[in-house]
Amino acid sequence: MTAPTTKVDATLLERRQRLLGPAYRLFYDEPLHIVRGEGVWLTVADGRRYLDLYNNVPHVGHCRPEVVEAICRQAAELNTHTRYLHSNVVDYAERLLGLLPDDLNTVMFSCTGTEANELALRIAREVTNARGIIVTEFAYHGNSQLIADISTEDTPPERRPDYVETVPFPDCYRGIHRDEDAAERYAAHIDDAVARLAARGIKPAAFVVDTISSSSGVVEPPAGYLQFAAARARAAGALLIADEVQPGFGRTGRHFWGFEADKVVPDITTMGKPMGNGHPLAATVVRRELLDAFAKRTGYFNTFGGNPVSAAAGLAVLDVIESDGLQKNALQVGSYLRAKIESLSERFAAIGDVRGHGLFLAIDLVRDRQSREPATALARTLVNGLKERGVLTNTIGPHANVLKLRPPMVFSADNADTFLQAFAEALEDAPA
Amino acid sequence: MTAPTTKVDATLLERRQRLLGPAYRLFYDEPLHIVRGEGVWLTVADGRRYLDLYNNVPHVGHCRPEVVEAICRQAAELNTHTRYLHSNVVDYAERLLGLLPDDLNTVMFSCTGTEANELALRIAREVTNARGIIVTEFAYHGNSQLIADISTEDTPPERRPDYVETVPFPDCYRGIHRDEDAAERYAAHIDDAVARLAARGIKPAAFVVDTISSSSGVVEPPAGYLQFAAARARAAGALLIADEVQPGFGRTGRHFWGFEADKVVPDITTMGKPMGNGHPLAATVVRRELLDAFAKRTGYFNTFGGNPVSAAAGLAVLDVIESDGLQKNALQVGSYLRAKIESLSERFAAIGDVRGHGLFLAIDLVRDRQSREPATALARTLVNGLKERGVLTNTIGPHANVLKLRPPMVFSADNADTFLQAFAEALEDAPA
Numbered sequence: 001m002t003a004p005t006t007k008v009d010a011t012l013l014e015r016r017q018r019l020l021g022p023a024y025r026l027f028y029d030e031p032l033h034i035v036r037g038e039g040v041w042l043t044v045a046d047g048r049r050y051l052d053l054y055n056n057v058p059h060v061g062h063c064r065p066e067v068v069e070a071i072c073r074q075a076a077e078l079n080t081h082t083r084y085l086h087s088n089v090v091d092y093a094e095r096l097l098g099l100l101p102d103d104l105n106t107v108m109f110s111c112t113g114t115e116a117n118e119l120a121l122r123i124a125r126e127v128t129n130a131r132g133i134i135v136t137e138f139a140y141h142g143n144s145q146l147i148a149d150i151s152t153e154d155t156p157p158e159r160r161p162d163y164v165e166t167v168p169f170p171d172c173y174r175g176i177h178r179d180e181d182a183a184e185r186y187a188a189h190i191d192d193a194v195a196r197l198a199a200r201g202i203k204p205a206a207f208v209v210d211t212i213s214s215s216s217g218v219v220e221p222p223a224g225y226l227q228f229a230a231a232r233a234r235a236a237g238a239l240l241i242a243d244e245v246q247p248g249f250g251r252t253g254r255h256f257w258g259f260e261a262d263k264v265v266p267d268i269t270t271m272g273k274p275m276g277n278g279h280p281l282a283a284t285v286v287r288r289e290l291l292d293a294f295a296k297r298t299g300y301f302n303t304f305g306g307n308p309v310s311a312a313a314g315l316a317v318l319d320v321i322e323s324d325g326l327q328k329n330a331l332q333v334g335s336y337l338r339a340k341i342e343s344l345s346e347r348f349a350a351i352g353d354v355r356g357h358g359l360f361l362a363i364d365l366v367r368d369r370q371s372r373e374p375a376t377a378l379a380r381t382l383v384n385g386l387k388e389r390g391v392l393t394n395t396i397g398p399h400a401n402v403l404k405l406r407p408p409m410v411f412s413a414d415n416a417d418t419f420l421q422a423f424a425e426a427l428e429d430a431p432a
Numbered sequence: 433m434t435a436p437t438t439k440v441d442a443t444l445l446e447r448r449q450r451l452l453g454p455a456y457r458l459f460y461d462e463p464l465h466i467v468r469g470e471g472v473w474l475t476v477a478d479g480r481r482y483l484d485l486y487n488n489v490p491h492v493g494h495c496r497p498e499v500v501e502a503i504c505r506q507a508a509e510l511n512t513h514t515r516y517l518h519s520n521v522v523d524y525a526e527r528l529l530g531l532l533p534d535d536l537n538t539v540m541f542s543c544t545g546t547e548a549n550e551l552a553l554r555i556a557r558e559v560t561n562a563r564g565i566i567v568t569e570f571a572y573h574g575n576s577q578l579i580a581d582i583s584t585e586d587t588p589p590e591r592r593p594d595y596v597e598t599v600p601f602p603d604c605y606r607g608i609h610r611d612e613d614a615a616e617r618y619a620a621h622i623d624d625a626v627a628r629l630a631a632r633g634i635k636p637a638a639f640v641v642d643t644i645s646s647s648s649g650v651v652e653p654p655a656g657y658l659q660f661a662a663a664r665a666r667a668a669g670a671l672l673i674a675d676e677v678q679p680g681f682g683r684t685g686r687h688f689w690g691f692e693a694d695k696v697v698p699d700i701t702t703m704g705k706p707m708g709n710g711h712p713l714a715a716t717v718v719r720r721e722l723l724d725a726f727a728k729r730t731g732y733f734n735t736f737g738g739n740p741v742s743a744a745a746g747l748a749v750l751d752v753i754e755s756d757g758l759q760k761n762a763l764q765v766g767s768y769l770r771a772k773i774e775s776l777s778e779r780f781a782a783i784g785d786v787r788g789h790g791l792f793l794a795i796d797l798v799r800d801r802q803s804r805e806p807a808t809a810l811a812r813t814l815v816n817g818l819k820e821r822g823v824l825t826n827t828i829g830p831h832a833n834v835l836k837l838r839p840p841m842v843f844s845a846d847n848a849d850t851f852l853q854a855f856a857e858a859l860e861d862a863p864a
Contacts, residue, residue: 012517019525020738021538021720022727026515033517037510055512057735063508072504076495078469079710080487083458085444085465093451106453111543111712112736118576143734144550145557145578154730273735278511280543280712280736288453295454298586302575303489303705304544304712306452 009033009045027394029384037062040408040415042392051418053407054392056360059249059274060320061410067277070316074309081303082109088311095318096283099256101265106288109281109306113245113272114142116282119300120268121146121206123286124239126294130203134193134238136169138398140215141208141243150208153215162200165193169213170221173353173364174372183221187228194236206268207233207240211258212247217397218355218362218404226262239290242266245282246360249274250321251409253331253358276313280304326409330358337361337405337416344420348427350375359411362396363403374399378430385426391419441465441477459826461816469494472840472847474824483850485839486824488792491681491706492752493842499709502748506741513735514541520743527750528715531688533697538720541713541738545677545704546574548714551732552700553578553638555718556671558726562635566625566670568601570830572647573640573675582640585647594632597625601645602653605785605796606804615653619660626668638700639665639672643690644679649829650787650794650836658694671722674698677714678792681706682753683841685763685790708745712736758841762790769793769837769848776852780859782807791843794828795835806833810862817858823851 012033016024032050036043039061042050052062060067074088082089093107110116125131135141135150148154149161157166170186172178177185194204207229213219230240247258248271259266267290272282282305294300304310321327338354338361345351352366352375365375365382379395382403386393396404407415444465448456464482468475471493474482484494492499506520514521525539542548557563567573567582580586581593589598602618604610609617626636639661645651662672679690680703691698699722704714714737726732736742753759770786770793777783784798784807797807797814811827814835818825828836839847 009517012519012522015526016517016522019522019529019537019539020514021540021718021723023540023723023730023732024514025731025733026517031517034512035510035518037512042510042512057513058511062512063510065508068504068507071507072500075500075503075710076497078467078474078495079490080466080469080474080494081489082452082456085441085448085458085463086467087444090444090448090451094447097451105451107451108453108455112547112734114734115544115546115576122577122580143732144547144576145554146576148554148730278736278739278741279507280742286453291453291455298455298580299457300455300575301457302544302546304710307710309710310712 028387040411049390050387051391051415053405053411053419054394055408056246056251056406057273057278058408059277060317060324060326061408064277064320066320067313067316070312071279071309074312079307079309082306083301086308088308088315089306092311092314095315097285100269100285103265103287104269104285106291107283107285108300109283109310110302111280111304112142112282113270114144114147115302115305116245116270116272116284117141117147117208117243118144119284120241120270120286121208123268123284123290123294124206124241126297127290128203128205128237128239130205130237131163132165132197132202132204132238133163134165134167134190134197134204134207134233136209136213136216137166138169138216139208139210139213163197163202165197167193169216169219170225171216171219172222173219173355183224184228186221186225187232190229190232190236204233204236204238206238208243209241210243210246211261212252212356212360214246214396214404217364217402218360220261220356224262226259226264230264230266239267240264242269244269245272250327250330251358251360251406252356253327253334256327275317276310277317279310279313281310281314321409324410330409333411333413333416334358334361336413337419340416340420344424344427347424350378350427359405359407359409361405363405365401365403374401376401379403381430382423382426385429386422389422389425391422460819472843481822482819483823483847485837485851486826487840488678488683488838489705489710490840491709492749492756492758493840496709496752498752499745499748502744503711503741506744511739511741514738515733518740520740520747521738524743524746527747529717532701532717535697535719536701536717538723539715539717540732541715541742542734543712543736544574544714545702546576546579547734547737548677548702548704548716549573549579549640549675550576551716552673552702552718553640555700555716555722555726556638556673558729559722560635560637560669560671562637562669563595564597564629564634564636564670565595566597566599566622566629566636566639566665568641568645568648569598570601570648571640571642571645595629595634597629599625601648601651602657603648603651604654605651605787615656616660618653618657619664622661622664622668636665636668636670638670640675641673642675642678643693644684644788644792646678646828646836649796649834650792652693652788656694658691658696662696662698671699672696674701676701677704682759682762683790683792683838684788685759685766688759707749708742709749711742711745713742713746753841756842762841765843765845765848766790766793768845769851772848772852776856779856782810782859791837791839791841793837795837797833797835806831808833811835813862814855814858817861818854821854821857823854
């Protein structure tokens, strides 16, 4: 890591490394010291402004006034837990469930996507009386022990517990199946995973899947995959848990939830990051009858989960998504941006694939279009080149060669043009 | 559960039960619909005000203006994650570590006590290359799979994984050792737990202990116990993890942390509930050298953990504890309250034991002082009787016969008198 630009930052960096320790990581060769956020813009300590195409947590824009105001108003009035009655958590539950299929009719609140997935797995294991978890390769679902165990991006095969089995994420650009039958072929791997678990005497409790996989490189499953996968998982006695932490809340423009692309209704769905626009808020949504077995055995209490302030933040986020038409904005601006990037691919051979929908897009960078060899070094060069030009992105995927474009949902066509110009310049300047 | 008092609440209750499902529980025979909080007071929908002796999360008082203001100011300026530099998280880390022994020199932030304990156990397992966890009976440490597994209050022996072993919490009033050697005798159970793990081929990674156990009935270990326990755990290769979620931040008046009562320095300590006065904020504090093995294997990222708003809330809480002298207030008011309750025990034979320090007190209710038979029904009657008289408390402990007194730290001697009068009346009115 090179030295940061100012003396203040050098001190801050040294103190941070000393006090927070070596498990904390920073973005960029020269880390950014950000001090202010507004809409799609982030401002650093020396006053320079960056266009943010990275952060999906500030879903309705950094420091969106309506959300800030809702938090302030409620924090000044009451912030307590769910063992007293309060209308906020009930109103928010009703509003959120109204955006989901009828069968997904009960919601439980927590603070992080990790906690939402923990609760989903605990319920699935209780309902199925099984402990096996099938998950996709190079998945990321959170940071607790159980969720790190199934986060195959971070936990290599030799460190996975016996109850974890994997299937390839259905990637038709780089994956092992790319033909018309890919959806069915990928889903069939679930049978193999079930068989491998059975050989160890373990029954599957759940198939956990990102309905669009960010960690795999922003990969959308081929049409039909989630339906085929759900059928095979359920045939083996497992539940389908759809992790909507990344694709949910209208990001793809086409649908409010990722699973809607396939007209499948998961047994449980989990959500987090964008729900509270940065306020810690997450949820596990589940068919009511699945909860009965769980609730007979144990209650669920989460000290901060579903408190009146969190619920106020969640309600304000839904208000802004609706009042600003942000799902439609994602569709329109995202389509424009994707089309423009596709045009750039005529000039730049390094653009191997442009994929995604709405404001959840990816540029897969290659050293050669035929072989699709990942251009990992180029991707890193571009991330830093874009940063020098005032644009924040990052790489993702098993080869870290994919540029991930996932801005706040208030991103405009003008913002897209700003990115496109910087991106073209950065590509031109990149060493061949 | 009897019907709530108003039609509005009946509707709210029905909607809540339908939308949040059966795993959510409410306090009281007639649940409270709280709408406003201020200091030690909570106000319900019909305007009635209750003195809060239950809630420890609003540590510096419900809706404490300085904390609300800090949250609002920072939420309007920037709320992002720890992969950029920001001074709040570093300033807060420095401030917090300054309140801890020198050896506990590195802090990692998360959102809940569950997450803090998850991280502690992941680090302990990595460092020791072992997986066994020794924990006290009737412990509560959180709600994720791993932490529920070791939360022996909720998970009965037949459902505990093979890596969990228990020791009795050192309770000298109701426990199996009550003599002068109790501290050593209780600590010796750790050797037995290690042996039982060894018989299953499992090495111990950690002994996890509340330095004061709320779930056991607000029980303080006898002097020396934590030292003896640490020595035995370490001799077996395990780390000592002190869970300070309940006793931390000056609540006992005597010390800022529970473990300081015994002059022991844990290898890892975890904290949560009161840190952000209700804003989701938690931390795992660890000796730096223990982190190196963990960080070599994996980074740790928590989307919302340590964000600038959480850190601002944490800093404001520390400011108020200091400016208001709240640790000293806890000592003074707590000593006054405890002495007055002890005097009441001359009038009321049901008061079997009064224990605790500062604003973390317990009244152990008995049917007979000699046999110490728990007065569970009386405890429930008193909780509802106190509520009718405008005072909020609750029961705790394996027999639910202990009244837990754990108010916000701004609790005054006047507030204590209000409680004492209501308590004496409720005792007088209770059926013999």
